[in-house]
Amino acid sequence: MPTSPPRRGVRAVLAGIAALLLGMAPAAAANAKAPNLTDGSTAVARARVAADVLMSSYDWEKAWFPSSWWNSAVALQTIGDYMQRTGDRRYLPQLDRTFERNKGPFPAGELSTDEIWGNFTSRAIDDGMWWALNWVQAYDLTGKRKYLRMAEKIAEFTEDYWDTTCGGGVWWNAERTYKNAVTNGQWIRLTAALHNRIKGDKYWLTRAQAAWDWYVDSGMINQDYLVNDGLNDDCQNNGQNVWTYNQGLAIGGALELWRATGDPELLSMARRLADAAIEGGLTVDGVLTEWCDALDRTCDDNAKQFKGIFLRYLMDLADTTGDERYRAFIAEQAETIWERDRDAANRLGTRWAGGTSPEHPNVFDWRTQASALSALIADIPVPAPTYSLAATTSPAQPVVMPARTGTTKLRIDVGVSVTGPASKPMKVTVKVEAPDGWAVSPTTGTITLRPKGSARPVSGAFPVEVSIPASAADGHHDVTATVTAEPGLSFSTRSDVLVAHEADFDTGTADELPWLWDADGSQSNGVQNRFADGHRYFVYKFPFPADTTSARVVLTIDNQYVVEVSPDAEQWTTVLREDRWITDGSNKADQVIDLTPFLGPDKAAYVRVSDSFPEDGWGGRVYHVTATASADER
Template sequence: MSTVRRPSRRAAAGIVLAAGLALTGLAAPASASTAADADVAFDAFIDAFWDPSEKYFFTNSDHVIDPAHAYGPEDGLYTDFWWEAQLWETVMDAYERTGDPGQRDLIDDVYDGFVAFYPTFANNYNDDIGWWAKASIRAYELTGDPRYLDRSEDLFDGIWAEWDTTYGGGIWWRKDPHDQKNVATNAPAAITATQLYQATSDPAYLTKAQQLFDWVDDRLQVDGHVYDHLEGPGSGTLVKWDFTYNSGNYIGAAMALYEATDDATYLDKAIAAADWTTTFLTNGGTFNDEGIDDGAGFKTILIRHLARLATVHGQTQYLPLLQANVTQAWDHRRTSDDLVGSNWSMPTPAGRLQSLTAAAVVSALQIVPANGYSGPQPGTGIHDAENAVTTNLNAESTSTGFLGRGYLAGWSSDGQAVTFHVNTAAAGAHELRLRYAAAAGDATRRILVNGVAVGANHLFPGTGSWSTWAETDLDNVDLDAGHNTIRVEYASGSGSSQFLNLDRLVVSQQREAEDGTRHGGIGLESSTAGYTGSGYLAGWNGSGQWVDLSATVVKAGRYDLTFRYAAGAGNASRYLFVNGASVVSNLAFPSTGSWGQWRTVTVEDVALTAGANTISLIFETSNGSSNWLNLDHLTLRYVQH
């Protein structure tokens, strides 16, 4: 029986940092995310983890007990209590997609195998019992077998007995001791109660579902940000851990109540939580790695409910992100066994994988509608430092002005580093832009790309205060197609010095203006300092002058185009054409004050086609183009629309 539940969690100022994985033994990435892959993934999962004789899932892919996770039947050879409920839902995900009779039989087999080990469902943890109550009512909806309805009612009634008025209501996480009330117990219970109401028409279940959701909504979320739990004396201390499954459970509960009541307020709450989660809990557009053990299953719960929000309730704005996540994860599978690890942003390491970890992408492939794309998946390029893989670093959110959920701080000695897993569609030159604060004065760090130093002692000029943020760039850094690592580390041997707060890394493809095709006598100069590449375009102030910049992208979609320029003679403007079509008739380039000052202008959400694109910046008097302009380079960042 499971005796250890909540995952080991590293938290600081309400920020949870992603757990790292060893970067050895990485498999070569594959490419595909189509409907057929859902079948391949499910079959591979069954081959690796299902024991048909015991009717139970193994904990590990090597079928060997790991002393570090020795919970569950036969000392952890098989999965523990709540894992088996999650894997049962993975089987249901597949059956709901395919209607396959073999998968229908497997629903019964998983349940029968579990009951053989846990005939009374005895467990001290109410969330463990709640997962089985929730999965059982789903099994009833899919199969019509009344034993699943009976089981769900019995289990739900047992945990509802653990509701009391402490902290204003809510079900305790465990029966003994009563030490916390969390989302993971109460939101799934709200879903179960709503589904029991739908199945039985008993209004008492709906009342309980509304009480459960209202308590979570009132005590554990603010503006769509769903926190983890309350603990301690009195009215309780709010523990602000951020996990994808908290958001997922809240979204699922809100949707269930919307479906039962037609009250659009619940749908609005689900959307607010989905917006917060998809904004703040991603790494380059891929959902955060939350480590192995329990955390590896959290994304599954989010994706299951987020996909329903997108497909059943018309919130299609989330589909591109979901589809990109499935593609990114499946591209990073091990080709030897078609299994995927916990960090979907990197290739899956060789060696043992846990069943809960591997099941996440299997469920995602069943749930998320395939878009038929079978190429490499570029990331969005936006990597918040608190969502990256850290070494001896903590996150904060006390200084104002940060982006995302916070920033990395307390960083001043050897052995401290952050590693970003960055995925690009094509090899070539990229700009790395780091947002930081350095109130103690100039700081320096070593920056490595794929293990090779590109900035042995990169300077982060002082910012004057910890709430004043600046940006520093590394230009024309070669990245590989697919997966890359970018590591920022304190290395005294390379001259690293001073404290530094790191907020965000933005990675963009880079195209030097001097590499474009010039028309009408535009000049090429290198006399004013601060440019990138070999120079910049100049002598540009009359009709008939323009430059064509080539941009080859692997995936069609929306891209942000950022132009680096100097406008020392005052405000300037130009006509932006992309692939022969007008995009901005008179794009403004505000004055930079001098030719030695460089700034950027960004045009968002520009459609580019897969393959070659031509981006033209034109002096067109009839459209209002004006004044001199020096153009340094263009960067492109995929924004996943």
Template sequence: MNVRRMWCRALAVVACGATLAVAPAAGPAVAANQTVCNKYCDGRDPALAPRERVPVAATLSGRTIRLHVDDTDAMGWASIDGGTGGDEVWLDRSYDGGRSWSTGSKLGATVTPSGRSGWRTLMYNVDDWNDAGVGALRACGQAAGASAIACTPWARSDWNAWSRSTAAATGLMMMYDRDTGLFGGNGWWTSANALTAIIDNARVSGMPSYEYAIATTYDKNVGAQGGDFTNEYVDDTGWWGLTWLDAYDLTGDARYLTTARADADYMARYWTDLCGGGVLWKTSDTGYKNAIANELYLELNAALHNRISGDTTYLDRARKEWSWFTGTGMINSSHLINDGLDAGCHNDGHPTYTYNQGVILGGLAELYRATDDTAVLDTARTLADASTGSTDLNPGGTLRDPNEADSCAGDGPSFKGAYVRGLGALDGVLADHPYADYLHRQADTAYANDRDPLDLYGPHWAGDGRGPTGHGCQHSALDLLDAAA
């Protein structure tokens, strides 16, 4: 483990499933067919591999195509068997989870010699440590004289993927855009959540490999939009503020604390008398207040107080927020939180999205640390009991968001991650850890039913109707694995 931890500083890996070869998309910044040298350079003899594992295979016209992985050296090779002379076999390498592979890769393309029924390529590196390329491989083959091609699903070595959570973190980093410092599709507030999951994993697992993403994201985006990670959506600012507090906790870098304070102060500018108090959802909309913006405001201010010696300002804000929130009616008679307030300042009756049930728990955990008020914990338990016990939110025992889509696109896939993160934070301050079993059950279910050979997760933890992967689904699964750990 110590040797692996040392090498982890170099990088990691994960991959994406695909069974038939298709025309590759435009390649990422790192060319997938460029020669890579890590511990060893591409083109090494498989006979020198100290270990061999076959994570994935495919069939074509009676032939078997296999991907072989040497986990010791983080290299892989392809083989084709059960065929004849003239069969072709090669590797594809991707640095974005199989979404693209530059110029088709075709690493080590070779032809089965006459008189042989099988053949193999040389070995190629999975990752590119010199350029932070988080890679994946697949084996492909073509029968002699035929046009059809078959490929295995994408897979990788277990470097930076030796546990459930580190494998999921590595999968998430396949979706990180090093040019923009954001995650898949350059999502804004969802990237804050994804980076938080990476930071939490570094703390939980002890794997430092992806800590570079913290400074990269900060440096590339601190001046974006409104500056200091602010924009017209007050809740977006809250998500980023909590991310930078998390970064400060991990690194001790004071600039992250300074930015978190700037974010909290920005949110405070939008506290108004509408409905008796609370912050607005959007700076340009003077008529709407919702749960998530105010829950984030509570958590960020309470957390800042807990990190700033002698503070009274942030604590006063947190107390004022909680006093207002409890009187709004957004907490319904089932102890679940609806989405916001209507024009008459009443509960709008909109769905009880999971993130509204979770962020409040993280906020109350921080408020309890700040005040030692056991009544805060009692209320938090009541809310957590309601959400973990809700059959609407846990059909068949597995967490599922209202109207959960069969997709990892958009905002919704991030909701469950925020829920389990908040539930885990509350569980951590309760001596009896009453929600640990719930978190472990959810993690076991997702791991068993909602994971592909690259440790990429889909939208439904129960595994039904598994859709495509994406950074919202992936960070939510990582949040769950982090919380369960």
């Protein structure tokens, strides 16, 4: 068990105080010639930007992240990790609303999963435990015992699925068809966590120890200390994929049980499991890589979130041991994600090393966002810096369709957010740069913000006008903004301006994103596949040139669709509707829509796709979009 630190001299105490103020470990503060404030502060700022993007996908009405039940639990726990690590408490209402809104029963399909039996449980035993681990974390964050009681209820439910088949272990599902690594890794972590939080507990400690002993003896941890997926019908290691989340849960389970028992072998095992993963077992060129991250494969909605779970528990190991090897590995993941796996809208993809291919593009959605966010959170030092400075641009991915002559004006707002002591204001300097031949006004300026601590970042905006000449080449152009402030803070952001004379893109690709004005709750499960079920929709915006006199759009579309158009995204006119009950795509066709009557004063047109039979889940699906405009010769 950890022991109390020895008494320190005055110099060491002062170094520790400096570390608290500057967000550095005491040893680092003592040895540093000059405090490097920006490292920890930038880590906080990056995590805040990415967390805000993730929470933009949270559905307040249903109190979850759309279309995935267990992934929602993991995403919410990630936000809890973020709040606990940084002190930013803005998302506590969403945490509690999810608890209160979803603790009852739900019919099958209501939350895009099996029937929910109440208390976040269902036939998928592992799904319930993702929620239990989330509620343990919520208890740690808030101290509210209702969260811990819920985690214990889920554990009591789960215990009924432990039996003597294969000598022990928890079944993966209520049908008792599979004993696997994920369910039993969760069970160890959960039962040990309950023991460590319930005063005087012996019951859950006994369960945790028995679960660990069985897990280690089961053979799922192979000779290389990598965790295969589960057991076959003969109760032997089935040799299936070594997924990162199974490796992470094994580390997390060993750590939590070590806290309960002080057994040094548990901490040693956690290290061996981590070393096996990061020293090549689950990495490519130093970057954590899932089997399905290869350019000729695509990760499904489950695997998109696995790497973040590994990072959560590697963060725990790094914090517990202080081992610089783990800290360095985490820092490399965070830096790689930020530099190679992030778009201008600060969306984080599934391939942390970057890379894409036409058939298997790098995917950006809320699941990949939550996963990569875990790496950014893990990179934040403990304690987190008091000061931080972040910036974003809006719009982050604007489209400009220039007229034949003159310039096209584009407004970009540079958003700035800060944390810091409430004792004095923070003056932020903004500098904006555009491509050669473009004009920005103003190019520099300042914003003065008054921080109120870390619990709620304070925000402001710096608007600029960008003038794009008619001669601007089609393609992507960066407008960059750098913000600076004392003490030694700096952060850079950009708008990725797409100049295009027509729209021509497959859905489900990066080429679609600049045109996707409002994704709402629509989904995209691959190239040429965006759909909106139920009462969801998606909207494309076409900012046609100022000299446009006619325009049209061609949608390759099928299933049960409604297509509406608007000049202002407020007044909508239905132009297409499929009134037949079609669920097999048999009505797939190119539908041509004349947008000329619907051009707004600024020549923009909006196209919205939704579901003509919202009760059955086979809403409009779009494969390809082409939009063109013409101008009368004068």
